Amino acid sequence: MSKLYQGIVGVCDKFVPTNLRPLWEHPAGPKTIFFWAPAFKWGLVLGGLGDINRPAEKLSIPQVSSLAATGLIWSRYSLVIIPKNYSLFYVNVFVAAINVYQLARAINYQQSLPKK
CATH class of the missing domain: 1.20.58 (Methane Monooxygenase Hydroxylase; Chain G, domain 1)
Structure with a gap:
């Protein structure tokens, strides 16, 4: 399951706008x-x-x-x-x-x- 989730996050990572990057990369963020x-x-x-x-x-x-x-x-x-x-x-x-x-x-x- 972890590999699947990491794959989904990897795909979504390409589409995260610059202004949402701090939230996306936060230690308690969506990842x-x-x-x-x-x-x-x-x-x-x-x-x-x-x-x-x-x-x-x-x-x-x-x-x-x-x-x-x-x-x-x-x-x-x-x-x-x-x-x-x-x-x-x-x-x-x-x-x-x-x-x-x-x-x-x-x-x-x-x-x-x-x-x-």
Whole structure:
């Protein structure tokens, strides 16, 4: 798979405009997993945005808690690794923010239920 990917990158390399070369050649650029992992992680952000209108009683507190925690942890990690990976930082900030909001909604709903 690596040989295939390197071949694709080699072909694409010829078509990258001069003004995009710094991004293309960056240690966390499209030639590396450091670019593609955060790119696909935006799917979690889109999923979280899709759940904004979901009724609070349908939200899973353990799920949104774990997503919020991992978003916070990976946000910190992305700034201490070398090279610093700002795309990983931003996607994890959004993952954390959306899931903290969802967690607040779920907890607020649970607290509004009458005591048994």
